[in-house]
Amino acid sequence: MNTKALLKSLTREEKIGQMLQIAPFFFVKHAHVEVAGHLKALNLTKKQIFEAGSVLGIGNGHEMIEVQEAYLKESRHKIPLIFMADIIHGYETIFPVPLGLASSFNPLLASKVARISALEAATSGIHVTFSPMADLSRDPRWGRVVESFGEDPYLNGQFSQAMVLGYQGQNIKDENYLASCVKHYAAYGKSEAGRDYNTVDVSRLSLHYDHMEGYRKAIEAGAKLIMTSFNVLDGIPATVNRYLLKDVLRDLWNFKGVTITDYDSLHQVIAHGVAEDDREAALRGIHAGLDIEMASTCYVNYVSELIDQGLIDEIAIDQACLRILDLKEELGLFDNPFKHAHPERALEVVRSKEHLSESRKIATESIVLLENKGVLPLKKGMKIALVGPYATSRETNGPWSWHGNNALNLNLFEALKEEIEITYMNPSEAIEDYHHEDLLAIQQADLLIFACGESMHESGEAHNRAKISLPRHQEKLYQLFKEHAKKIVTIIFAGRPLTLEPVISSDALMYAWFPGSEGARAISDLLLGQVNPSGKLPMSFPRHEGQIPLYYNHLNTGRPYDETRKNPFTSYYLDVPNTPLYPFGYGLSYTTFELGEPILSKAEMTVDEKIELKVNLKNCGPLRGQEVVQLYIRDHVAWIARPIKELKAFQKVMLEPNEEVTLTFVIQKDMLGYYNQEGKFIIEPGHFDLMIGTDSTRLMKRKITLKKE
């Protein structure tokens, strides 16, 4: 399709209509709608509805075909609708939540999740997914940390780009791929006090240094759209922020794709206090360079009038509309408006055995073993008791799994019973439900599994928590079980780091996040040793909420914490240590790995040279397993203060018992530089520490020098 010629043939209203995204039921009354947020009556005319450019959410391929047909019948130019939806960690086959995926430290798995999600969603009539969510998250009180890849810019960037590549493949016109819309641009994860939609006040330096990496990498990987966030930046809502949408996105990053608001977020600039009404919101949106308005009607109601009043140049509308038409062309919608909606084929591919099997495997890599005092893996023949609310809960999909169905999931009791005998089971959360005979049964078992944590309904958008402890009654239950059980293995389901001190006396502690459709079987595979845990934490686990924000890659400050406390005037609390309960990058295995001494090819380099760091890794234990070797750097002196350590590379390797391998990390200039407050990449010569280890605390150090030219 010659989109430029098509654009010329459109009326002004038709061009503005392409910039509107509404729900499918506007076209056919009974269409299933699973979108988030309130959906207020938008008071659209029939003409406005049938000139809209895209749709938010759709139930399945049949509905997509019905809506597309109904729309095209009325459309003067037969311009197909784009169908967009939130496919965040799976379509009907649900994978671990993104924070769990990040725990795998295996971006290839994220690509596989995106690949399978795209296959299932595209076959079901969806063209664009609002994923990856690339918001850096350092505040576990924030409900949406569950959707993120955690606290580290590098890890965030690696997983964001991996998902874009998985969703989009080589060509989004091909069957079974989706266009990726990275979100929420920008720095939404910095919402103050961990309260969703709250104020974001971040320096330009931290914006570019920390928060932009995920969006940048997603765009480098070719993401076709980017979604603005609900928050302000520099006091201006991201949705109408010209610095973000034009200066950075278009001028600095040369992004050619489509910008879209978050749900109703253009209208909400009134609530922010930067627009009198929808008319002024529309003016600010166009001036900022915003293309598609989701679920509000500022554009369709006011842009034409603003053009007539000479406040907006129609060229801005032409450019936005052309980007949208080009996206439709790239998706192949002009050739086939129904693209790859195949209701019949969907019956074969959606929630297929192969996909569920992949979900199970990926879940085993996303679960993190935090403690193990010799009790795991379980031994055959052991008498096992199982208690706690997650023993029989099927809610392992976690938030943002619209098309998933928890009712189809096995619960942990069922998954374990497939493999071993459970001598006693009680899912009750009420301590009074454990009578004498119950406690006797617990005493007689060789080992007790306690499945607990937060509900998936306490996690996700708008689900923030000021206290991130286990529920009080679960902590009391734990105390009761600890008194009576010979050994206790605590399994925690959650969408965020929780404060775990009350349960660290567990003989084993396993963090399952929300592990998806096959999560229960994945936990069983790990408990029974069929798979060796390999997950590593993508966020620091605070001991207490008072430590938040707590992250590993912090600055040294002028008065760094002094463990010896010789100098009382340093940065620490009187009542809680500075350190996390569990650090970034930490996770145990059933086997033991030994890292040899890191060897450098040389200790100096210029910006155009490289240094190789070689390190030996050996599996010294009895079981095959994967280990994640992590490389951190520190720039001791730069024009700005830089963090005491920053993750710059990691390698995850599988080793058989007694197998060893020499890993090579290539140090080049990109690892040593940083983005400054203008978003420019700066490389400063000087002395750097290279630090290598299997979590962010136990590291071996080597020094190198980046020489002046």
Ligand code: GLC
């Ligand atoms: C929601 C979320 C966003 C999602 C959008 C469409 O409010 O903020 O992540 O993609 O609306 O459902």
